[in-house]
Amino acid sequence: MITVSTLDAAKRGYHHGDLRSAAIEEGLRLLEDRVVDDIGLRELARAIGVSASALYRHFPDKEALRQALAEEGLVRLAKAQGDAQAHGGSGMDGFNATGRAYVQFALDNPGLFRLMFSSLPTVDALGGLEGKHDEAMQLLQRNAAELVSCDVGPAAAQLFALRAWALVHGLAVLLLDKQIAGNADLIDAVIDAKALVP
Amino acid sequence: MITVSTLDAAKRGYHHGDLRSAAIEEGLRLLEDRVVDDIGLRELARAIGVSASALYRHFPDKEALRQALAEEGLVRLAKAQGDAQAHGGSGMDGFNATGRAYVQFALDNPGLFRLMFSSLPTVDALGGLEGKHDEAMQLLQRNAAELVSCDVGPAAAQLFALRAWALVHGLAVLLLDKQIAGNADLIDAVIDAKALVP
DNA sequence: CCGCTTAAGTTAACGGTGTTCACATAAGGG
DNA sequence: CCCTTATGTGAACACCGTTAACTTAAGCGG
Secondary structure (H helix, E strand, C coil): CCCCCCCCCCCCCCCCCCCCHHHHHHHHHHHHHCCHHHCCHHHHHHHHCCCHHHHHHCCCCHHHHHHHHHHHHHHHHHHHHHHHHHHHCCCHHHHHHHHHHHHHHHHHCHHHHHHHCCCCCCCCCCCCCHHHHHHHHHHHHHHHHHHHCCCCCHHHHHHHHHHHHHHHHHHHHHHHCCCCCCCHHHHHHHCCHHHCCC | CCCCCCCCCCCCCCCCCCCCHHHHHHHHHHHHHCCHHHCCHHHHHHHHCCCHHHHHHCCCCHHHHHHHHHHHHHHHHHHHHHHHHHHHCCCHHHHHHHHHHHHHHHHHCHHHHHHHCCCCCCCCCCCCCHHHHHHHHHHHHHHHHHHHCCCCCHHHHHHHHHHHHHHHHHHHHHHHCCCCCCCHHHHHHHCCHHHCCC
């Protein structure tokens, strides 16, 4: 197996080897302690050691780079939730675990999480990242619906799913914005699916 | 009663009369169909008919203007919630009404709402707008706690309050980000305090 | 192996931004 | 009435996103 990307071709001079991957990687690194709007295209290029206009060979504009970063974030969130569920089982405990993973992901990656959920309102929800979006979010939705669909009707189950998502997302956002001073115990207490069943 | 502000002194030439108020007013107008980061200081000054540097007599920097706008938004949200509760009574129906008002405010003022809840993470939660913050948010929190504190203990009541806030806030944010296609009926269905009582 | 096409870099420039500085003007109190 | 102070102006600085024209490297057909 040959990886033709950044690994083997570190710096062969004029050509980089795999910019785009490097740009996304550096972008994620900068997002660790910054909001996305505070990251400059030129600054990012400088950090990679490349001219600013070089990025335009791989992204049509800054917005495209943002979308690429958001997509990577959604993939990682989906993975974190999948891991949590795999570890916690398929019952209600496992479902609560996915919720905790959701919130924990937001706290661990504040800049990235904010970026993921800041699709431009002018773009009428038809960006290319909808597919990935569903993958991450429908997992939570499906699990929630399956969890209670046997006890109540499917309509009430979907309502439960929506409530669960809104609760967990709202908690994550409020924690990120420092509206709530939240320790781990509080998070565990708030995220309790039993408190949502009708 | 004499209003010395923008009303009577519209344009007396070199001096504006009451910039700062005019800047905030124009800022709120621009926020009606724009995100805050897409509003330029110079553009705003241009819209008022004043030079960009004139704004620096009233705001130390752009961030201060943003905070002023956020504060005004919090005042308006508090008012909207107060009105809703006054109209809906003090029982559970009134409480649900404040939740609906919260979401409706977000939908009616997307740019402003996003601004209100985007305090810089670098600022360690000690901006001057904490007071107003409490005023708007503690209203929801207090009402929630009072609503159920007689039925359950005060600890469980506070947990209920936190869940209610997170649910409503998460719903608002998800609707704003177009992650949920929400009609009014759906909002009413999701916001139902009965589904949260332990 | 050579030459040509094309992908992927470069520098220079344009307009726009936030911010600062020196200066100009209006308002108001001694 | 003058002098202070608040409030405006315009020019300048450094930075930004984006584009254009140019240069270099890679790959492929003959």
